[in-house]
Amino acid sequence: MDGAGLPETRSTCPYCGVGCGVLLRPDGRGGLAVRGDPDHPANFGRLCSKGSALGETVGLEGRLLAPRVDGLETDWDSALQQVADRFSAVIAEHGPDAAAFYVSGQLLTEDYYVANKLMKGFIGSANIDTNSRLCMASTVAGHRRAFGTDTVPGTYEDLDDADLVVLVGSNMAWCHPVLYQRVLAARKARGTRIVVVDPRRTASCEAADLHLPLMPGSDVALFNRLLTAIQDAGAIDADFLRHVDGFDAAMAAARDESGAATGLLEADITHFCALWIGTAKVVTVFSQGVNQSSSGSDKVNAILNCHLAAGRIGTPGCGPFSVTGQPNAMGGREVGGLANMLACHLDIERADHRAAVQAFWAAPAMPQAPGLKAVEMFRAVAAGRIKALWIIHTNPAVSMPDADAVRGAIARCDFTVVSDITAATDTARLADVLLPATAWAEKDGTVTNSDRTISRQRAVLPAPGQARPDWQILAQVGQRMGWSDAFDYESPAEIFREHAALSGIAAKLGRDFDISALRDLGDVAYDALPPTRWPVSDNAAAAKGGRFFAQGGFFHDGGKARMLPLHHRPPAARTGPRYPFRLNTGRVRDQWHTMTRTGLSPRLSAHLAEPFLDLHPADAADLGIGRADLVRVTSRDGQAILRARITDSVARGQVFAPMHWTGETAPSARIDALVAAVTDPVSGQPESKAAVVALSRFPAAWYGFAVSDGALYPQSDYWALARTARGCRAELAGLDPVDDWEGTARALFRLPDAEVQMVRDEARGIARLAFRNDGRLRAALFVAASPVAVMRDYLAGLPGSAAQNALSGLRPGDQPDPGPVLCACFSVGVNTILGAIASDGLSSVDSVGAALRAGTNCGSCRSEIAALLAMARAPEAAQ
Incomplete structure (x- = not known):
């Protein structure tokens, strides 16, 4: 059966917060055909490279298919009872705050809701936080300080209607490419101008009218300059300011600011301010470059101050717009997945809000204060204050700052549970109990994208082995802990209805999040739910899925927004003689988080198959680092080895490295091991883009490149693996000379009996080996004293073929070479x-x-x- 006759199922892409609709068709063999949904309002059929390759990531290779306790497979009853008993014992002896959940934007809203309910309402602790803390917490804090709630005012249509789009700390062309295409379409159709505010020259600068390469961390100084320019130009909206408190104090603070902090040319700042002020319809898009900072909340509020002062908010083509990094970062925020929030945007600090949630849940306990945010949580794990930890669909041993310390803390925790789809992550390898969860195409529920649109995620593949949905796993633990009635759910639709009903109570308490009109949605209607932007309310006076704040109506007591007095604060870590470089971290175009999904796709690994460090040509020359050399990067917290990419896309004294590689794919390139656990004092979000580091050339005695038709098992000082259509490829390097290359290669490929062909030039440090069985190439290794010069993409396609010329490392002259x-x-x-x-x-x-x-x-x-x-x-x- 090839699946050609099967119907397509509408679902949602599991990557970034754009929330693209997808049409999925099983092929009948466990695979999946994927195309963009032309009717989904987020993408209208477009998909990025990652979404287009989703069908290559749904196989069962590496899947966790049964529960494991202490490394041994067991049944669900035993595993769940173990989790319930151990958590109950810890709570009984040490109190509820000795337990913690660390969850993920990969969860569906229904999963998130059950996790939040179990921890806050029944265990009675607020120690549930999410990896969204690492990407969007500063936006949440900024929204709450300015608006009274975590409200995204605008919609994606504003990108279509804007005459100026300002991208601040957002490489939208790579990180949210479908939205970037909407901006480019508006540019082509109506002349929309684009400004990019980013220390690096990124792919988003290709179509920009102006690039402002500001000093890292100086966004507040830039937007304070804009705020004063708005007043000086007479562009303050006096009518709108009737809805705003704090204008005078914010303006006074802005006038104290020195534009010199930005490092920008005065002419460029003046040009930017003139563009912003002189364009009525302006959208300021911001993302991780703003959020991942020790002053991230202030950066957000500096942007919001400008839009509030000019009254450019809540109308078509106008407003500040946060684009989220994960598929359900918004859904997690809506259900209170952060340690300092309650469900439905209610405030954990307010007694009336806590009482309302507790009464609705009929909960035995409710925390009286915020719980531990992510960095604080893992410090508490390290200190032994948290003794039972449940990590769900995230990899903090790699992705948290000071990642080596976090890995050590998890390893020492008294009891650690990990729910995931694979046991092959740095974090899963540390678990006492591993629980097999369903993956993206097997899950059923909802997600919310960056513009508040709720979309259905629908299962199209059967759950493999014993994998179960996350909401069900959490609910069954809750039942075993003694709360049977509260967690007696039969379906995600039932959970959704409960969530919607609670949102109606939140609305009556003056909150923005309201989907109460969906509280009676039947199972059939839930299954068929089209993309729906909230609010969806019974209240005739409430907004219906549109923009917020055009006429005021903010959510602080008194109904006014608040502008904040802000001053530029440089990054927490200062460069100096010992650590002279500023390290920026981020994503690459075709990979996602720690690559547990995208790493399965050969074509996604073909573009950038190895971790790298971008550094300026002058800095490289000063350090004696040449193209393709390896670089040792050292900070106070850790070190990494990365491939040099010499480019003027970064300024002198600044370097950039991607954050995707792990102990499974390149153990010396776990970049967050370099990042100090410094956080924003308001949001608790780590400063992931401003560590300080030292660089030196890695003094490799040899370099290698390997291809294989199967797995590789490297043991060298440096290695990086990538999937190919024929197997695997690897970059290798070592500090010590190797005498026995045949023995080393056989161990690398685990081919003890294959025929070998070898060419070696000891004087030049060259060795080339090819291994065959029955005339078929199984693997090849190329070694040199300097970075290996061979046609990598050509060689990656040879395993499994007859390939008689493999050792040349070159494509035959009569064959076209498409290149990388x-x-x-x-x-x-x-x-x-x-x-x-x-x-x-x-x-x-x-x-x-x-x-x-x-x-x-x-x-x-x-x-x-x-x-x-x-x-x-x-x-x-x-x-």
Whole structure:
């Protein structure tokens, strides 16, 4: 059965907060065909490279298929009883605050709701936090301080209607490419201008009218300058200020600010302010570059101050807009998944809010104060104050700052439970109990995207082995802990109805989140629920899924917004002689979090297959670091080894590294081991983009590149694995010379009996080995005294073939060489694009797209295509 006759199922992509709709069709063999849903309002059929490759990530390889206790498989009853008994014993002896949940934006809203209810209402502790603390907590804090609730005022349609879009700390072209395509479409249709505020020159700068490469952490200084310019230009909206408190104090603080803190040219600041003030319809989009800072909350409020002062909020094409990093970061915020919130945007600090939730749940206990935020939580684990920890769908041993200390804390915790789809993560390997959860295409429930649109996620594949939904696992533990009636759920629809009913109570208490009109949604209607933007209320006076605040109506007591007096604070860590470089961390185009999903897709790994460090050419020259050298990066907290990428996209004294690699894929590249656990004092969000580090060339005695038709088992000082269509590839390096390359290679490939062909030049430090069985290439290793120069993408496709010329490392002259993959959506290589530019006279990114399709899907490779066009034109200009 090939699945051709099966119907498509509407669902939602599990990656970023755009919340793209997808159409899924099982192939009948466990696989999945995926395409964008043309009717979903978030994406209208578009998908990014990651969404397009979802069908390559749903296999059962590496899946956790049965519960494990102390490393041994067991049945569900035994595992769940173990969890319930151990948590109950810890609570009885040490109190509820000795227990904690650390959850994830990968959970569906219904899962999140049950976890929050169990911890806050029944265990009686607020010690439930989420990895959304690492990406969106400063936005939550900023919204609450300004608006009274965590309200996103605008909608995606504002990106279509805006005449100016300002991207602050957001590489939207790579991290939210479907939204970026909407911005580019508006630019083409109506001349929308784009400003990028980012220390790096990113892919988002390719179409920008202005790039402001401000000093890391100086966003408050820039937006304070804008605030004063708004007043000086007479652009204050006096009518709107009737809905706002704090204007005078905010303005006085802004006038104290020095624009010199930004490091920008005065002319560029003036140009930016003139653009912003002179454009009536302006949307300021902000993301991790704003949030992941020790002053992240102030950065958010500095942006909000400007929109409030100018009255540019809540109307078409206007407003501040936070874009979230995870598929259900918003849903988690809605159910109180953060340690300092209650469900439905209610405040844990308010007695009337706590009483309302406790009465609704008929809960035996309710915490009286916020719980421990993520960094505090793992410090409490390390100190032994938290003795029972449940981690769900996240990998804090890699993703938390000071990751080595977090890994050690989890390892020493008295009792650790991990719910996940795989046992092969750095965190799962530390668990006492492993619980197999259903994965994305097997889960049923809802998620909420960045513009408050609730979408259904629908199961299209059967749960494999003994995997169960997260809401069910949590509920069954709650039942075993003695709360049978409260957790006697039969379906996610039942949980959704309860959540919707509670939102009606929250609305009566003056909160924004209200989906109470859906509280009686039947199972059939829930199953068919179309994308629905909240609020969805019975209250005729309430907004219906649109924008907030055009006419005021804020959620502070008194109904007014609040502007805050703010001053620039530099990053917590200061550069100096010992650590002279500022480290920025972030994502790459085709990978997601710690790659447990995207790492399964060969084409997503083809673009950037190895962890790297971007550094400026002058800094590289000063340090004696050449192209493709390895670099040792050291901070006060840890170290990493990364491949050098020498580029002027970063300023002198600044470096950038991606955060995706783990102990499973490149153990020396766990980048958050370098990041200090410094947090914003309001939001508790870590400063992940401003660590200070030292750099030195890694003095490798040898470098290697390997390909195999199966798994690889490296033991060298440096290694990085990536999936290929034929098996695996790896970059390798070692500090000590190797005498026995055949023995080393056999151990690397675990091919003790395969035939070997070897070429070795000891004087030049070169060794090349190919292993075959029955004439078929199984694996090959290429070793040199300097970074290995071979055609990697060509070699990665050879395992399993007859390939007689493998040891040359080069593609035969009579075969075309597409080069490294640049467009992951359509697998178009660099050499293919360069060849078409030369042979067909292509002169624009659009003409390359028309000829080769490259850049025509998600568009996230357009900036790289533009760079190839510039490179091709350079020789002509020199003539």
